[in-house]
Amino acid sequence: MNYVIIGNSAAGIAAAEAIRRADAAGKITVVSDEPYHTYGRPLISYYLLGATDRQRMLYRPADFYEKLGIGTRFGVRAERVDPAKKKVFLRGGKSLSYDKLLVATGSRPFVPPAEGLDGVQNKFTFMTLDDALALEKALTPASRVLIVGAGLIGLKCYEGIAERAGSVAIVDMADRVLSSVLDAEGAAVVQRRLESRGARFYLSDCVEKYEDGVARLRGGGEIGFDILVLAVGVRPNVELVKEAGGAVGRGIVTDAHRKTSLPDVYAAGDCCESTDALTGRQAVLAILPNACAQGECAGKNMAGVPAETADAFPLNAVGFFGLHVLTAGCRDGESYTERDGETYRKLFYADGRLRGFILVGCPERAGIYTSLIREKTKLSDVDFELLKKQPLLRAFSREARAGKLAQEV
């Protein structure tokens, strides 16, 4: 069997590992337009922060490909898939044949057009190692940096460069930071922490026009800058499948086996849409655990081992200068809130089940909450009053607890 995997990050690697576990002899080739050994993409901000380095960023050990007998085509872009001929065409004219193909192409930064943006010299996005290296090269202790986007990417970028730049301003259309994962009160806690490190926020605002080193805001203000980081959002890389005639919605459409509408073509990770277990809606849940689970599932099916992925839901863990923010699920239904200084705990529940949570500054044992969402545990079966204060296994029945602690799981 001849397997080709396009994409060298979480989904692609998980698939390669699953294939190799099931098929010791099959030929596996991983294609990536990045010229690097697999690395933890979300680690680029930690790299700038000095909390990791190029060696420690490796997502798998240095001998990973060799040990698993995986062929690599790095630094070359897959440009087209021909599902009839079962071929992937690479930039430069070469092609690869496949029996089973995985598209794990991830996403790319979305850069909305803005007046004068083309004329900005020092502008960067913040998704890849090359982005981080380029930004690092341009940064000086005197740099005035403007980050557009106060989401996960923009704020992690801020943390990474806060000590390496002269000043940093952050603009976002939303009225709060991390608007996709936090409510107003949780966001305010995070914002205060970032402001204490020198970040200047311009919220409910946007850049209307870039002029010579100045961003003019819709709200009337202006920000002088030397370096611009665009972290507005991302778009799934669906083109390979779309142009080959495969079904694409918000992302590449797959079934629960991670098979696309094209024969012998699978897709996994941030380029795909999946069903949100809580809302039932199709969404691009671009989070690493999801990419890894989908990649593993696709790999198994490609190698002939039947597998399905369960529906996922949003999960995010992020920290800023030691303040940890853990969130899951959605923010609807009834809620319970506890606040104390920089600690903020909010649980959302409806129909007798936990639907989501926000934990700022209190990460301990959060996975116990996550499991309540995942398992759709009836809150009448646990001591919810106890759980509101703290995630504890003591809140479960003795039988349920024995199932967790007294048997193989």
Add this chain to the structure above:
Amino acid sequence: MKRIYVNEKWCLGCHLCEYECAFANSGLTDMVRALKGKTIHPNIRVEDGDDIHFAVNCRHCKDAPCLKGCISGALSRGEDGVVRIDKDKCVGCYTCILLCPYGAVLPGPDGHAAQKCQLCTDNLCGYPNCVKHCPNNAIVYEER
């Protein structure tokens, strides 16, 4: 594989396992020097209720959620089945803490890396020290 299991009804709530864990992972051979006057950060934690006590540590799940969520590749499974964390690679994002259904992956004391039970394969003991010193056999190390 052999794992640690908890017999809840035999747990006295003495917390000795926590001290033995902290000692085992201190790198020192003298318990007094390792623990006296120090705040301990063990990988096993006892939960106490009105009339129940039990210890919790990593279950080394067959399909471990923490492994799938790790953004840095710091978490991995050895050929012996043990789920381990490379604290040097860990950047402390705490995705593993968000994913562990047992609350068994813990924030490290320095906040920069997570920590978890590695069945004393990573220290001088070679055999789970919490199990060895549990006075009432409430923690056992066996195949189930």
